[in-house]
Amino acid sequence: MFHVNGNTADVTLAAVGAVPNANGASLTGQQLTLQPASADQPGVMTASDKSKLDAVTGTHTGSNTGDVTLAAMGSTANANGATLTAQALNLQPASAAYAGAMSAAHYTKLDAMSSQLAAAARAFFVENPAAKGANNVHANFAGNTASVKAEKELAGLGDGKLDTVIDATTAGAAGNSITLAATADGSGTGTLLRSGTAFVFHFEAGVTTVANFETLVAALAGGDDLFGVKTGGTGGTALVSGSAFVATALAGGIDGNAFPGAFTSPDVPRNLRITFDATWNAGDVNVVGTDQYNAAVNETFADNPGNVVVGTKIFKTVTSATKESVGGAAGPASIGTGDKLGVATPLSSAFGILAVDGVTEPVTVDATLDAFTPGTNVPNGARDYVLVANV
Numbered sequence: 001m002f003h004v005n006g007n008t009a010d011v012t013l014a015a016v017g018a019v020p021n022a023n024g025a026s027l028t029g030q031q032l033t034l035q036p037a038s039a040d041q042p043g044v045m046t047a048s049d050k051s052k053l054d055a056v057t058g059t060h061t062g063s064n065t066g067d068v069t070l071a072a073m074g075s076t077a078n079a080n081g082a083t084l085t086a087q088a089l090n091l092q093p094a095s096a097a098y099a100g101a102m103s104a105a106h107y108t109k110l111d112a113m114s115s116q117l118a119a120a121a122r123a124f125f126v127e128n129p130a131a132k133g134a135n136n137v138h139a140n141f142a143g144n145t146a147s148v149k150a151e152k153e154l155a156g157l158g159d160g161k162l163d164t165v166i167d168a169t170t171a172g173a174a175g176n177s178i179t180l181a182a183t184a185d186g187s188g189t190g191t192l193l194r195s196g197t198a199f200v201f202h203f204e205a206g207v208t209t210v211a212n213f214e215t216l217v218a219a220l221a222g223g224d225d226l227f228g229v230k231t232g233g234t235g236g237t238a239l240v241s242g243s244a245f246v247a248t249a250l251a252g253g254i255d256g257n258a259f260p261g262a263f264t265s266p267d268v269p270r271n272l273r274i275t276f277d278a279t280w281n282a283g284d285v286n287v288v289g290t291d292q293y294n295a296a297v298n299e300t301f302a303d304n305p306g307n308v309v310v311g312t313k314i315f316k317t318v319t320s321a322t323k324e325s326v327g328g329a330a331g332p333a334s335i336g337t338g339d340k341l342g343v344a345t346p347l348s349s350a351f352g353i354l355a356v357d358g359v360t361e362p363v364t365v366d367a368t369l370d371a372f373t374p375g376t377n378v379p380n381g382a383r384d385y386v387l388v389a390n391v
Helices: 047-057 104-116 172-176 210-218
Strands: 025-028 031-034 082-085 088-091 122-127 138-142 149-153 165-168 179-183 191-195 198-202 227-231 245-249 251-254 270-276 285-290 296-301 308-310 317-323 332-342 352-356 359-361 363-366 371-374 384-389
Touching: 138 317, 191 210, 210 227, 270 285, 270 296, 285 332, 317 332, 352 363, 352 371, 363 384, 371 384
Parallel strands: 179 198
Antiparallel strands: 025 031, 082 088, 122 384, 138 332, 149 165, 149 251, 165 227, 179 245, 191 198, 270 308, 270 332, 285 296, 285 317, 332 371, 352 359, 352 384, 363 371
């Protein structure tokens, strides 16, 4: 045999290398280096690979007892997605925490959701709604309150000829601070002058009538309009000097069933709750406001002493509230918010999928009032809600 170049030396075997390749080895000069196997290259088994294999297989002294058989699907999710008992392999179902097989029950649920979600399904996002409250819309209002708005029957002053009943247009303390005096030092139809919340009616004895006084009150406007005529008197009666009286604060009251003062509207459109004291006996409470579409809405809460009555309607704003009657006890009622959240698009069905901070949970969808109530994690001021529902 003819050789162009002769063999320069014998081949030597070096220690196993660390770079897998398609040959399973490398030859540099006359030095042969075996390379380790990898996921995509052939090669030798390293000591590290052997340790891994021993850890998986262990040391066996017996023989294989039989082929692996596939048993019925299990019901306990785990990190492996399956269990192997002796030679029986059981696939296990997937869960929120583990991968696994899809059970028939899971498939049924998925199929039901797919068929119920229409092509027009839409996602609604409500960010961090506050926790429900007992009195965050209106604080306690005593059931026996009867003087929310002050009034005065003038017949009891002077000689009684000025028998008109007047009432404050401002409720509460501001209404009760109004004072009125009448003095016979005017002329003609008289004048009504104001200084702060003090009013003085200047009339001409024998000329100015009760009707003239009522006309002056009705003409009050702007910042002067602090009280009005509740009940007209004997209008044609002329006043006399004895009709004069000194400044008197309004007292008593009307509209005693109206909740006084300002209302705090809900942070997001949602339902309301009324908390009734155990001694409440002033009847039902009616709340008025607007819904998520800015349309007028009102809801009556049947009185239930000692309990919280949860409403169903959605309120974006609350503008007023009244109790049914003047109760005999001071036990109060307060107005707060609930857990039902409104959306500003009409819903076409009661089916929906809710995710709370990215995790799905049960939900009750109200397609009549376009709202939903989380089934587990109710609002607490830190949770985000995404509802997918049909529109």
